[in-house]
Amino acid sequence: MSLPTQARVVIIGGGVIGCSVAYHLTKLGWKDVVLLERKQLTSGTTWHAAGLIAQLRATANMTKLAKYSQELYGDLEAETGVATGFKRVGSISVALTTERMEELARQAAMARAFGVDVEEISAEEALSRYEHLNIDGVVGGVWLPKDGQGDPANIALALAKGARQKGAIVKERTKVTSIKRDGRKVTGVDWASDDGKEQGHIACDMIVNCAGMWGHEVGRMAGVNVPLHACEHFYIVTEAIPNLTQMPVLRVPDECAYYKEDAGKMLLGAFEPNAKPWGMKGIADTFEFDQLPEDFDHFEPILENACNRMPMLAEAGIHTFFNGPESFTPDDAYHLGLAPEMDNVWVAAGFNSIGIQSAGGAGMALAQWMEDGDKPFDLGDVDISRMQPFQGNKHYLFERSKETLGLLYADHFPFRQKATARGVRRTPFHHHLKEQGAVFGELAGWERANWFANEGQTAEYEYTWGRPNWFDNAAAEHKAVRENVGMYDMTSFGKIRVEGPDAEAFMNYVGGGDYSVPNGKIVYTQFLNRRGGIEADVTVTRLTETSYLVVTPAATRLADQTWMQRHVGDFRVVITDVTAGEGVLAVMGPNARKLLEKVSPNDFTNATNPFGTAQDIEIGMGLARAHRVTYVGELGWEIYASADMAGHVFETLFDAGQDMGLKLCGMHMMDSCRIEKGFRHFGHDITCEDHVLEAGLGFAVKTDKPNFIGRDAVLAKKESGLENRMVQFKLTDPEPLLYHNEPVIRDGEIVGYLSSGSYGHHLGAAMGLGYVPCKGESAADVLASSYEIDVAGTRVKAEASLKPMYDPKSDRVKV
Structure with a gap:
């Protein structure tokens, strides 16, 4: 097959992700789609994946994508004729500690809010569904009947065939040797055949980096940062076990293990706490369906626990000891979306051992984003723009990857901090705060004081789902701010200068507020997308006639700066990150x-110096x-x-x-203070899919301006009425704790979930924010209902309010 010299898109990498992107683009009617694979399809990581297909993820949209994957794989065989091996065998996760059971119970509650079939089960019920399980020490578990397993390579090949059937060119043994660029755009790719006999160039409108563990290297070729690192991943496959029938997938995260029955054999895989990074000097050009040297000593503790947990393994011979590399990102979330450094380079890579269950949904979401130019829904968890430039540092990735593999099965405690690759970004106050007992957390590489230990108290986190060891410390800090005076470090928040003769006109176009204000005036505002969704939540201070300072959350500085940069057009402005200054x-x-x-x-x-003004x-x-x-x-x-x-x-x-x-x-x-006041948190309470009016932020949007991004959508929503309202909740019981994703129950029915939660120390109970459907209803109708919040399976009554429960008129702010 000869390759074209022109394409709309070139997809680099023929694993399950690249095949899914090609499939979903052609499904949307795209022509001129070319997928290039350096060796054979699936020959990097996909071929040796375990093929577990689970629906339950950490957030609503990640669960939505995983759910889509398993539905897609269920239909793919009929569409393409390629056997995917997809079977809905169900899955069981068991807990060996009460803390893990709390995590599973909270996940189960969340799953119900997302429409996933899930059931909490006792140890005995787990045994009834999994007869080979030793339930000694098992506290309980959860059962998801629609989870499944499949043949990873055939799922990828089915997606590739589906793409070909709709006109895509899928070319194996063809390596991209260089990527041509012009400013912020890629113009094409050079390629060469595996045997070196053919080479050529494809001019293209865009590329998608689906290069898996080569994604970092391909990213560098395209001028973009794709932070990921390969790690060794181990599993064993037993000899055939007599009379072994089809079993659910079993996960025992407290023993770092998962089990899958496959054709009468048992597969045991591990996510060990201290992983082994691999490929520090690059990956050999010849790598194809390769495996790494065995390291039985490393795997032995997992196997020892497994033989106790499933005694039949002690009798079964080992048919295969497998060690293969997989790529991991600094935060265990994959990379998806338009790379911040370029305007036509897309990324789908770094799937952290969950590529099979993620591929269908990720391919669908990315294809829709490429089609529309806007995210189809909030993808903040995985948006490549969340990665900071320094996170591409190879030494950093090596250190962090030792931990991230094991974190997949570690307890996902609230506020859990990464232990590796710390101390990279420090504020000028770091040593002052440390001397005073600061306990630091990390966000976007910044070391931030999260709480202060008292004299004689251990200055470190003790993780739990209950009241943490710092609960009283945070309460005392909260009390100081409410009743006297407190001081805290906000250096990590992004600071972006917008300067130039058109600065005012540009800000009025890109933001929903009115920036035609005197010097020194501060405007709280949002950047909106065309649907009226919130792309950024910022404060903008006018410094001079021709300059503004935009202050953003620490984690979204790059994304917010990129959003502005992409909308500069003909405006005469310069946009500069001055955060560290x-x-x-x-x-x-x-x-x-x-x-x-x-x-x-x-x-x-x-x-x-009234509220909302700045002075030197x-x-x-x-x-x-x-x-x-x-x-x-x-x-x-x-x-x-x-x-x-x-x-x-x-x-x-x-x-x-x-x-x-x-x-x-x-x-x-x-x-905790902001949640009492009902202030929204970007990424939780407000995202690109949340309409600014439904978020209760209409006061920050000035529709009398003639032209700004999202204006039409705001006016249309005013006309059609709200479909959802952001509501503040306070539990009537002071004991339970809220984090986020807890289901919201209105008059006995689940209607949504909390977008954020914390403890309101001044008001004396846990509090949360969440959207409640309200189509055709008044505000009074919404508040007339009775509300409960599902906390780990227990329904707790909650008070509801549309106004802030603390100081609703902001009198305290303006004194």
Whole structure:
């Protein structure tokens, strides 16, 4: 088959992901789709995958995608004639600790909210469904009847055949040797046949990097960052076991093991806590259906536990000891979407050993995104733009990958922090905070003080689903901000300067707010997409006639900057990340003004510095800029100091606050305060699929402006009415804890789930935010219902409100 010289899209990589992307693009009617595979289809990772197909993932949309995969594979054989081996055998996950059972029970509750069939079961019920299981030490488990297993290679080959049937060209033994670029666009790819006898060039409109464990290298060729690293992954297959019948998939995460019956044999796989990174010097060009050297010593502890858990394994001979590489990302979520560095390079790679169950949904979602130019729904968990540039560092990836493989089966405790590859990004206040007992968490590489240990208290997390060891610490920090004054480090939040003669016009186009404001005015605002969904939630400060400072959440700085960059068009602006240039300290609480007046001669009264304004100030012997805003619902300022003066500013404020009872606070305090105030959290409460009006943020959108992205969708929603409303909930029982994804029950029926949850220390109970369907209903109708929240299978009554339960009129903010 000769290759064309022109294509609409070139897909690089013929594993199950590349085949799925090709299949779904052609299903949407795309022509000129070319898939290039360096060796044979499936020859990298897909061929040796275990083929487990589970529906339950960590979030609503990831569960939706996994559910789509298993439905697709159920129909694929009839469509293509290729046997996929897909069978709905069901799956059982068992817990050996009460903490793990709490996790499974919460996941089961979440699954019900997402429409997945799931049932909590006792140890005895697990045994009745899995006769070979030793239930000693088993606390309980969950049963998902529609989970399945399949033949990974044949699923990929079926997808490839389906793509070919709809006109795609799928070419094996053809390696992409270089990628041609012009500015922020790829113009084409050079290719060469495996035997070196043929070579050529395909000009193309876009490429998709589906290169699996080669994804990092292919990304570099295309000028984009795809952080992933290969690790060794082990499993054994037994000899045939007499009378072994079809069994459900079994997972025993507390023993790092999964079990799959396959043709009368048993497969035992492992996600061990300390993984073995592989391919540090690159992957050999000859790699094809290869396996790595056995390491029985590494696998032996898993096998020993398995022989106890399933005694028949002790009698069965080992037919195959397999060690094959798979790629893992820094956060155990795969990479999907349009790469931030380029405008026509798409990525679908780094599937962390769940490529088979993810491929169908990921291919569908990416194809729809490529078709429409907008995400079909929120994909923030896996959007490639969440990755920070430094995360492509090979040493960082090597260190982090040792941990991420094992985290698949580790307890997924709330607030669990990664232990490896830490300390990369530190704020100017890091050593000051550490000296005062700060316990750090990591977000986007930033070390952030999450809470402060008391003298004599161990300054580290003790993980649990119950009240954590820092619960009282966070409560004390919360109390200080509500009743006196607290200070915390906000340096990690993204800071982006937008400058140029068209800065005002550009901001008015890209954002929903009104930026034609005086210098020093701060505008809380959203960037909207064409559907009125929220792409970014930011504050924008006008610094001068031609410059603005956009402040974003730490994790979305790159995504938000990229969103602006892609909409510059003919506007004469320059967009620059200046995050590291300034340290930021938030001084919040009823006595915040009093503290600032002790260290600065400037005027912080409402007359000079009302809420929503910024001013340049003197502080101590230095200079800073004071922004009067709040994310905790109290009087307060964010103090921006250049990196060289940040240490001095901290010491000045900290020393001056000692006789006032100033308390250093962490991010957990900020989250608990903001949820009492009903402030939305981007990525949880508000995403690209949540309409700004349904999120209750219509006050931040100024539709009297003539032209901004999303204006038509906002006006249309005003006309048609809301279909959902963001509601704030507070449990009537002060004991249970909320995190997020707990089902919301209205008048006895599940209607949704919490998008975020935390403990309201001032209001005295756990609180959450979540959307409630309300088509054709008034606000009064929504509030007239009775509500409960499902906490790990127990329904707990909840109060509901559309206004913030804490200080609904924001009087405290404006004093």
